[in-house]
Amino acid sequence: MTLSIDRVSISSQKQKIVDEVSLSVRGGEWYALVGQSGSGKSLLSQAIGQMLPANLQAEGSILFKEQDLLSLSSKQMQKIRGKKLSYIFQDYQGSFTPFRTISQHFDEYMRTHGLSSAKTREEKALDALESVGLDQALYRQYPFQLSGGQLQRVSIAIALLLCPDLVIADEVTTALDSVSGHRILALLAKRQKETGCAILFITHDWRHVRRYANRIAVMKAGKIVESGGKHRILDHPRHEYTKQLIQAAPTLGQGLPLGVKKVEKT
Numbered sequence: 600m601t602l603s604i605d606r607v608s609i610s611s612q613k614q615k616i617v618d619e620v621s622l623s624v625r626g627g628e629w630y631a632l633v634g635q636s637g638s639g640k641s642l643l644s645q646a647i648g649q650m651l652p653a654n655l656q657a658e659g660s661i662l663f664k665e666q667d668l669l670s671l672s673s674k675q676m677q678k679i680r681g682k683k684l685s686y687i688f689q690d691y692q693g694s695f696t697p698f699r700t701i702s703q704h705f706d707e708y709m710r711t712h713g714l715s716s717a718k719t720r721e722e723k724a725l726d727a728l729e730s731v732g733l734d735q736a737l738y739r740q741y742p743f744q745l746s747g748g749q750l751q752r753v754s755i756a757i758a759l760l761l762c763p764d765l766v767i768a769d770e771v772t773t774a775l776d777s778v779s780g781h782r783i784l785a786l787l788a789k790r791q792k793e794t795g796c797a798i799l800f801i802t803h804d805w806r807h808v809r810r811y812a813n814r815i816a817v818m819k820a821g822k823i824v825e826s827g828g829k830h831r832i833l834d835h836p837r838h839e840y841t842k843q844l845i846q847a848a849p850t851l852g853q854g855l856p857l858g859v860k861k862v863e864k865t
């Protein structure tokens with residue numbers, strides 16, 4: 600098991616927001632976490648990397664590579680985050696500093712994780728850009744010179760650069776148009792195959808769940824109401840809320856939009 604979340608609750612001083620959630624992500628699988636807005640999906644994913652807002656507390660245990668992430672110091676966590684466990688966010692623009700080039704973003708990331716040779720860092724970065732279908736010329740450019748799809752590709756390149764065991768992808772296609780979104784996920788799936796990482800994939804889009812997930816958990820109001828294999832959940836949902844969610848997904852089963860067959864440039 601790559602990640603075992605066991606009875607994790609997240610609370611503010613006033614209330615419990617996530618209530619005794621348990622789920623396990625296996626090595627190399629694509630695990631989809633779906634459910635109501637405000638049900639606590641993002642907070643749960645932030646708790647994994649000790650990235651919760653300061654006013655919130657997590658309890659329970661989050662086992663990752665035989666360590667309980669909730670009990671690590673922030674220094675210990677920094678060594679894991681980015682290297683063994685990485686994130687891709689919906690707000691990819693927020694992950695970049697406007698006046699630093701793409702090369703500087705790659706470079707800082709690799710220096711933080713101990714790659715001391717500048718030549719190796721540059722070679723690795725250029726390979727990574729190529730692996731996500733981007734022209735190496737983008738290396739010297741600034742984030743604002745890239746399209747949303749290109750920037751999200753750079754985020755994927757950086758997140759998977761050091762072959763983490765787990766990538767947490769929180770609504771990574773929401774800010775993109777539908778075709779770019781599908782291409783980004785096809786790319787993520789390709790990089791997942793190449794690196795063997797597991798993906799914890801948070802989404803509202805059931806088409807993406809149908810296409811990529813191995814297993815699914817459904818969250819409502821801070822609890823997991825149902826979890827299981829993709830086909831069991833999609834074709835034989837047991838919980839009333841899961842049934843409603845699936846019925847309300849208008850385009851489920853339609854697959855990719857016209858013209859999206861393989862990974863292409865966005």
Ligand SMILES: Nc1ncnc2c1ncn2[C@@H]1O[C@H](COP(=O)(O)OP(=O)(O)OP(=O)(O)O)[C@@H](O)[C@H]1O
Nearest residue numbers: 611616635636637638639640641642643652654655
């Ligand atoms: N720092 C905070 N303090 C108190 N409550 C918070 C804080 N951050 C988020 N919340 C609340 O916690 C709940 C869960 O938020 P979260 O962002 O995890 O939901 P979500 O399932 O990711 O929703 P969405 O699908 O819309 O992204 C929400 O009601 C939110 O308002």
Ligand SMILES: [Mg+2]
Nearest residue numbers: 640641642769
């Ligand atoms: Mg969220």
